Amino acid sequence: MKTREKLIVDGKRLDGRLPEQLRTIEMKTGVVTRANGSALMKFGNTIAIASVHGPRALFPRHLQESETCLLRCRYNMAPFSVDERKSPGPDRRSVELSKVIRLALEPTLFLEDFPRATIDVYVEILQADGSTRVAGINAASLALADAGIPMRDLVAACSVGKISGTLVVDLTADEDNNSEADLAFAMLPSKKKITLLQMDGILTKEELNKLLKLAKDSCEKVYETQKKVLKEKYKRVE
Amino acid sequence: METREVVLPGELIERKGRKIGKGVYAENDRVFAKVLGIPRIDEDEVSVIPLSGVYIPSVGDRVIGIVTQVEISGWSVDINSPYTAFLPLSEGVDFFVDVTRTDLSRFFDVNDVIFCRISRVTKSKIVQVSMRDLGSRKMRDGIIIKVTPSKVPRIIGKGGSMINLIKNKTGCDIVIGQNGVIWIRGERKDKAIEAILTIENESHVIGLTEKIEKMLGG
Secondary structure, eight states: OOOOSOSEETTEETTSOOTTOOOOEEEEEOOOTTSSEEEEEEETTEEEEEEEEEEEEOSSGGGOOSSSOEEEEEEEEOTTSSSSOOOSSOOHHHHHHHHHHHHHHGGGBOGGGSTTEEEEEEEEEEEOSSOHHHHHHHHHHHHHHHTTOOBSSOOEEEEEEEETTEEEESOOHHHHHTOSEEEEEEEETTTTEEEEEEEEEOOOHHHHHHHHHHHHHHHHHHHHHHHHHHHHHTOOOO | OOBOOOBOTTOEEEESOSEEOTTEEEETTEEEEOSSEEEEEOSSEEEEEESSOOOOOOTTOEEEEEEEEEETTEEEEEOSSSSOEEEEHHHHOSSOOOTTTOOGGGTSOTTOEEEEEEEEEOTTOOEEEEOOSTTOEEEOSSEEEEOOGGGHHHHHOGGGHHHHHHHHHHOOEEEEOTTSEEEEESTTHHHHHHHHHHHHHTTTBSSHHHHHHHHHOO
16 A cells, blocks of 8 residues: 555545544444344444354363353454455464454453353454454444343443544554554443553654543444444334 | 333443342442343342343253253253253152163153253352252153243243233143243144244333234134
8 A cells, every 4th residue: 555645634534534533333233143142333444243152161171260251252354354365364463353352351241150151252354444453342342232241331442543643533544554653442431441452653641641532532432322223223113 | 112221231220229130230339230131120129131141040940951961870951051951860750760770861862852940050050950840841742942041031921921822822832941942832833933933022012912912813
């Protein structure tokens, strides 16, 4: 991808958004019928599907924990999700993202309710245009709630960063590749607790504080949509 | 059509005061929902009835299980849960059996369907079932279907009103396990299955009994 000189012209970003504006958010639950719970999440062109299987029996047995449940996450990008075909299968990046997604979800779950069992979360990226890991976390949190798994709170996530000297939210792939800094962020919105904070690039202390504030506000917006989607599922009128 | 209020995980229900029931947790003197479901505030207890989720065994539940393995002195039973149950020989038959001479598969064999009661559950969810009480038996013929365990009370209805309606209108024998496994036998079982699946999909809708009555017609 060619580097562009300016990512912000006249206060507007390449796709016409304001710096603090999220892309259009779309969410849907119950998209995978064979799973216990599932959800689809879109941040503009980024599409993630998460499905939750379990709690179910865990094999081989030596992996079982007698006091708690195991949470297993897999983040996977479809080969057709990016411009240049991604070779299928796990790689360094997806192994890392699987881990950070698990760490972002773990604090919200009551894993001790299901000793010896496992909960499997599969996050599939169908279309990647930046912020895939946070889209995956949002989808996974919806899918967990849809599966009826005990949680302290939903998890809302978003990305923020700095491009052309401006602090922005919800980076696209173009912006992410040419950013001065980017930061993935997830939190438990009604507890105000942060469960994921990953930064790449250089920021001053003041900028970081501003970005955290921005990220929190954006997560609130994501949270509102999550709540709406889950409540609407049980409000169908025939 | 009227629906009931749904709460999400992490949603505040009330200030602490009542006993903490299922599906809720307390934090800093406040009570929050733990699962997606319908809140229930009784005089002395607050709880949330989940709308989805797998079956977690608790003592006293009457469940329908499928025998998966015949062991030395008992049987392994699949109870539609992350945890398999064990039916000890002494809880399965009520007379003396010499295990060195008898093949236990003459009492219960693999793939037999049994109606039993959860008799013990340990802290790490090792489950034991028993057949030593009224109503526990091997289910012959018929078919079994699975529904979301949390919807079972809705399928049974207040004092069994809903299930009796289906039984009367279709003339089927129906047994419901609290683990979400339902056994049906009868000529018009298709109708009964249709009705049960409708209840499962629309359990949060008020006035469902009338709808089912209309559906089953005469």
